[in-house]
Amino acid sequence: MDFAFSESEISFRDEVRGFLADRLPQDIRDTHFGFRRHSWEHMFRWHKIVAEQGWVAPYWPVEYGGTGWSPVQQYIFDEEAMLAGAPRLRPFGLKMLGPVLIRYGSDAQRAHFLPRILNGEDYWCQGFSEPGAGSDLASLKTRAERVGDVYRINGQKAWTTTGQHANWMFALVRTNPDAARPQEGISFVLIDMTLPGVEVRPIITIDGDHHVNEVFLNDVEIPADMLVGEENKGWTYAKFLLGNERVGIANVGQNKAEMRLLRAIALREQRNGLALIDDPVFANKLADLETDFQALEITNLRMLSSITPGGDSAALAPFLKLRGSEIQQRINELAMEAVGPRAAAWAGQASEEAAIDRYGTHGWLLSRAFTIFGGSSEVMKNIVAKQTLAI
Amino acid sequence: MDFDLSDEQRMIADTVASVLSDAGAEDVWGAIVDSGLTGMTFREDQGGAALSVLSIAPAMVELGRSQKHPPMLGGAILPGLLSARCALPGLDAEKVIEDDIRVAVALPENLTDVRTHGGALTGTARQLLGASDAHMVILCRQEAEGAACAVVDLAAPGVTRSDQILVDGQCVADVTFDGASVSWSQADKDLPVWLTDIAAMMMCAVALGAAQSLRDLTRDYISTREQFGKPIGRFQVLQHDMVDIWHDTEHFASLVFAAASACDGTDVAARQRAVSALKRFCGTRMRAAAACSIQMHGGIGTTEEYELNSYVKRILVADMLFGTADVHAARLGRLIAETARAEAKTYGWEHAG
Numbered sequence: 001m002d003f004a005f006s007e008s009e010i011s012f013r014d015e016v017r018g019f020l021a022d023r024l025p026q027d028i029r030d031t032h033f034g035f036r037r038h039s040w041e042h043m044f045r046w047h048k049i050v051a052e053q054g055w056v057a058p059y060w061p062v063e064y065g066g067t068g069w070s071p072v073q074q075y076i077f078d079e080e081a082m083l084a085g086a087p088r089l090r091p092f093g094l095k096m097l098g099p100v101l102i103r104y105g106s107d108a109q110r111a112h113f114l115p116r117i118l119n120g121e122d123y124w125c126q127g128f129s130e131p132g133a134g135s136d137l138a139s140l141k142t143r144a145e146r147v148g149d150v151y152r153i154n155g156q157k158a159w160t161t162t163g164q165h166a167n168w169m170f171a172l173v174r175t176n177p178d179a180a181r182p183q184e185g186i187s188f189v190l191i192d193m194t195l196p197g198v199e200v201r202p203i204i205t206i207d208g209d210h211h212v213n214e215v216f217l218n219d220v221e222i223p224a225d226m227l228v229g230e231e232n233k234g235w236t237y238a239k240f241l242l243g244n245e246r247v248g249i250a251n252v253g254q255n256k257a258e259m260r261l262l263r264a265i266a267l268r269e270q271r272n273g274l275a276l277i278d279d280p281v282f283a284n285k286l287a288d289l290e291t292d293f294q295a296l297e298i299t300n301l302r303m304l305s306s307i308t309p310g311g312d313s314a315a316l317a318p319f320l321k322l323r324g325s326e327i328q329q330r331i332n333e334l335a336m337e338a339v340g341p342r343a344a345a346w347a348g349q350a351s352e353e354a355a356i357d358r359y360g361t362h363g364w365l366l367s368r369a370f371t372i373f374g375g376s377s378e379v380m381k382n383i384v385a386k387q388t389l390a391i
Numbered sequence: 392m393d394f395d396l397s398d399e400q401r402m403i404a405d406t407v408a409s410v411l412s413d414a415g416a417e418d419v420w421g422a423i424v425d426s427g428l429t430g431m432t433f434r435e436d437q438g439g440a441a442l443s444v445l446s447i448a449p450a451m452v453e454l455g456r457s458q459k460h461p462p463m464l465g466g467a468i469l470p471g472l473l474s475a476r477c478a479l480p481g482l483d484a485e486k487v488i489e490d491d492i493r494v495a496v497a498l499p500e501n502l503t504d505v506r507t508h509g510g511a512l513t514g515t516a517r518q519l520l521g522a523s524d525a526h527m528v529i530l531c532r533q534e535a536e537g538a539a540c541a542v543v544d545l546a547a548p549g550v551t552r553s554d555q556i557l558v559d560g561q562c563v564a565d566v567t568f569d570g571a572s573v574s575w576s577q578a579d580k581d582l583p584v585w586l587t588d589i590a591a592m593m594m595c596a597v598a599l600g601a602a603q604s605l606r607d608l609t610r611d612y613i614s615t616r617e618q619f620g621k622p623i624g625r626f627q628v629l630q631h632d633m634v635d636i637w638h639d640t641e642h643f644a645s646l647v648f649a650a651a652s653a654c655d656g657t658d659v660a661a662r663q664r665a666v667s668a669l670k671r672f673c674g675t676r677m678r679a680a681a682a683c684s685i686q687m688h689g690g691i692g693t694t695e696e697y698e699l700n701s702y703v704k705r706i707l708v709a710d711m712l713f714g715t716a717d718v719h720a721a722r723l724g725r726l727i728a729e730t731a732r733a734e735a736k737t738y739g740w741e742h743a744g
Contacts, residue, residue: 001393001394001395001396001397001400001445001648001652002392002393002397003392003648003649003652003653004392005392006392009392033738033739072392260734263727263730263731263734264731264734264735264738264740266731267728267731267732267735267740268740275728277724277727277728277731278728280721280724283720283721283724283725283727283728284717284720284721284724286724286727287667287671287719287720287721287723287724287727288671288675288720290664290668290723290727291646291667291668291671291672291675291720291723292642292672292676294646294649294664294665294668295642295643295645295646295668295672296642298645298646298648298649299641299642299645301392301394302394302645305392305393305394306394319638319641322638323638323642378631381630381631381634381635382627382630384634384637384638385630385631385633385634388634388637389610389630389633389634389637390614391610391613391614391622391624391625391630391633
């Protein structure tokens with residue numbers, strides 16, 4: 001047992017810090033340190049910079065443009081990037097679709113799509129959930145019928161994050177409505193969002209922003225070679241993909257960076273003539289949050305250091321997702337409580353004061369989704385009970 | 392970064408586990424002495440093994456799984472750590488290791504009622520672990536500018552002992568001084584806090600073993616106990632409670648070993664952060680997990696006969712001694728505020744606060 005990072009991990013951390021100091025744009029950095037949230041444009045610009053460095057897809061094998069980093073190195077990069085004020089790289093192409101194509105896609109799909117994910121030429125969204133298929137994803141109804149050389153797709157996808165920016169969607173569709181079990185009639189397909197019949201409508205979420213969309217698919221015809229793997233095997237690929245997604249959702253690095261913002265807010269706010277951070281009631285809440293965060297951070301490292309590069313970490317994922325998402329919500333909750341009545345101010349203005357006022361409330365509302373997407377907490381607990389506890 | 396047990400950790404833990412399972416309740420301390428476990432934390436030149444806190448922690452987890460209460464912490468680990476770091480005239484380490492004399496340690500939280508007037512002690516040192524059959528007590532007190540230690544013979548005039556049993560079944564003693572003479576020697580200022588942190592961490596390691604046993608018992612119980620025609624573990628509401636206990640126990644394990652490692656380090660603030668988070672977690676989440684495990688068992692969980700109660704009580708006592716959850720939350724809060732002030736300078740938030 002050894003809790004220290006190895007010498008090679010320490011020098012790797014230095015290398016990452018050097019890269020961030022040189023290449024992370026000042027305005028993006030200032031956004032974080034000014035208590036504001038990154039925009040899609042910030043993320044996209046940063047994606048291209050990281051891609052130029054060759055570091056944008058550390059979870060991919062080296063031959064496809066990955067880095068060969070260990071899980072601990074990936075964690076170090078993420079932590080350093082978040083602490084430097086970088087935006088989170090969007091997972092849809094990099095973390096979700098990429099590994100699926102590498103494991104289950106055709107040579108042609110890999111050759112065409114993987115480089116375009118890396119360089120940002122394509123931006124992907126996820127077409128899994130539907131109005132009637134959330135936690136019970138296997139009940140999805142969007143239908144794909146094989147007609148000659150194409151699949152004709154009809155249906156509706158929901159909660160499509162950043163779908164308004166995407167030019168491609170990977171989706172689960174029903175190809176066999178008569179299968180014995182609902183999971184057995186589902187296929188995994190790639191849909192060009194510019195095709196006729198694709199319509200994206202915004203959903204404004206309770207934080208007042210446009211993150212997610214409804215996507216209507218009316219007689220959309222995709223070439224048959226846009227099927228990934230085998231027809232009716234899509235559920236297997238989706239489970240593989242969701243396992244990868246959940247590991248990322250632990251968000252230890254981002255939580256660490258947001259806890260630092262919370263400390264700064266609590267130091268700046270006054271309560272009864274004291275800095276709020278010295279107020280015993282508030283300090284107690286911070287201590288409880290710090291306690292759970294330390295436990296998450298170490299448990300995450302325990303898990304990461306026990307898996308080998310490219311290994312299947314799906315069984316570990318629910319552990320991290322459950323507590324990680326809860327901690328993220330609590331950080332925002334305390335940031336909201338810290339500013340008191342000013343947290344009620346809705347319209348954000350450009351000043352730093354206003355950004356702080358809005359930070360927690362906006363985050364509290366935004367983060368409600370964190371215990372819902374990627375497997376709701378209740379579903380995650382069902383999975384753990386079934387797999388880990390064998391009850 | 393390696394979270395597997397080292398060969399050394401495994402060997403010590405296995406030794407303790409086999410002593411605890413093989414020896415009868417009356418002989419367990421003798422078996423510990425015979426296995427060389429009393430010298431773990433003394434220096435090598437004292438005849439000890441100079442083991443790190445992290446090396447010993449898994450052995451204390453084994454202790455928590457057992458139904459026995461040898462005074463490993465109070466009678467061996469703490470005296471060894473203290474005498475390895477502080478000159479203690481009147482204490483022969485080799486005799487302690489050989490069990491020719493038995494000692495206990497009194498830390499500041501035990502000494503709140505004890506005063507020294509002109510070289511004479513008055514007041515009662517309370518709840519000293521391992522003191523019920525000890526010959527000597529080492530007092531370790533905090534002073535304004537430092538710390539001081541003194542060895543007191545329990546057979547000396549003006550010293551009386553009163554044995555007690557804690558709720559989890561371990562023996563402790565209160566020691567009352569009525570003018571006993573004492574000679575203090577100066578020690579490093581951090582010594583009492585360091586030793587208290589290690590004691591707190593070791594109690595939590597014991598609680599971790601208890602929590603693991605409690606978790607396994609509860610899982611087995613809900614898998615076999617049938618009501619409404621099926622195992623109660625088929626009910627989702629119990630499954631989710633079980634998952635929470637499972638996760639809390641894993642997170643608790645992470646904190647126990649991280650705190651053990653921090654106790655071996657030189658960064659005082661990092662050690663205090665790790666130990667206070669651990670103790671806070673023990674008193675909030677693990678105590679709740681213990682209560683939940685009783686609830687999931689139903690009536691049988693409330694009986695003294697069923698072994699669950701012994702694990703629950705170990706968790707309760709681990710929370711109570713060496714700083715309650717609230718004491719540690721307050722310390723953690725102060726450390727967080729220090730971090731915030733340092734960060735405000737680093738990141739140009741200085742105009743704030």
